[in-house]
Amino acid sequence: MEHLYNGVHLDAPLDAHLRIWTLGTGSPSLSVQRHGIATLIKANGRWLLFDVGRAALQRMYECGIPIPEVTDVFLTHLHSDHICGMPDFWMTGWFVLHRKKPLRIFGPEGTRRMIEGLKELHHFDVTARSKYETALSSGKDFDVHEFGEEVVYDEDGVRVISFLVDHGPAVRPAYGFRVECAGRSVVLSGDTTICPGVLEHAAGCDVLIHEIAAASRRQLAGNEITRRILSIHTDPDQMNEICRRARPRLTLLNHVSLWRVTQYDILARVRAGYDGAVELALDRMEVLVGDAIRLFPPGPPKLAQDLIVSDTH
Numbered sequence: 001m002e003h004l005y006n007g008v009h010l011d012a013p014l015d016a017h018l019r020i021w022t023l024g025t026g027s028p029s030l031s032v033q034r035h036g037i038a039t040l041i042k043a044n045g046r047w048l049l050f051d052v053g054r055a056a057l058q059r060m061y062e063c064g065i066p067i068p069e070v071t072d073v074f075l076t077h078l079h080s081d082h083i084c085g086m087p088d089f090w091m092t093g094w095f096v097l098h099r100k101k102p103l104r105i106f107g108p109e110g111t112r113r114m115i116e117g118l119k120e121l122h123h124f125d126v127t128a129r130s131k132y133e134t135a136l137s138s139g140k141d142f143d144v145h146e147f148g149e150e151v152v153y154d155e156d157g158v159r160v161i162s163f164l165v166d167h168g169p170a171v172r173p174a175y176g177f178r179v180e181c182a183g184r185s186v187v188l189s190g191d192t193t194i195c196p197g198v199l200e201h202a203a204g205c206d207v208l209i210h211e212i213a214a215a216s217r218r219q220l221a222g223n224e225i226t227r228r229i230l231s232i233h234t235d236p237d238q239m240n241e242i243c244r245r246a247r248p249r250l251t252l253l254n255h256v257s258l259w260r261v262t263q264y265d266i267l268a269r270v271r272a273g274y275d276g277a278v279e280l281a282l283d284r285m286e287v288l289v290g291d292a293i294r295l296f297p298p299g300p301p302k303l304a305q306d307l308i309v310s311d312t313h
């Protein structure tokens, strides 16, 4: 008998070339159920991390990810909730988890300046620890690549393509990404309202990971700030339109921002009249993408007992 989870096959063989972890699925709010935005993809043996929100490092640890091997980082834009996990990921990944290779950071214009600021922030500690941990020194280094709308990454059959999205006039440029491997594709919207870039790149993709934001009518009517915020994000009706037009095999909603509505309300609105698979992403959810798509709700945190912990911190 075939088992379906809201339209997604669960019994298909494990033939996945793309594996996704929605590490953090929250907005800038302080919820520990939905930590800061971060998505990890393993494609043809390569680890690719997209955005590094609050607690990205802890979520990787809980998922049993070999953190020192995660050295390729892609940033959609430089809003703080997308990068505020960077200092911890950078420093703790180096001196506690013994990352040996530099971090390659692929980001929009302004990323180089942000990384220089990050290095200044931890200048004291990098200098101090380097005096007795010199063997690990390359793990503290950065290799920064600022990109436009282009193929950002093309290695070992894995391609990452950046495309412009619309996150309002104050946040330009802001990007989404399309990841391709072995004929499969995952599209990450980044932060955006409905825009041509997402519709074009998500058309017929395997998995679309898209932001969502919603407010009650009363909240919208009475609060100018909420209206402004929602104008640079995607509301459930716009998301419904994106699903209908792009028809991904699976849509996962993340960066969930809610004002006086529940996440179940927005899910119902996005699904209304649309027969494709749509789910709310949860922190530490795992998705395997192959001929079938297998979606695993988060289980108990794994105990990463094989991680070597330095005694010098």
Ligand SMILES: [Zn+2]
Residues within 6 Å of the ligand: 077, 079, 167, 191
């Ligand atoms: Zn943003």
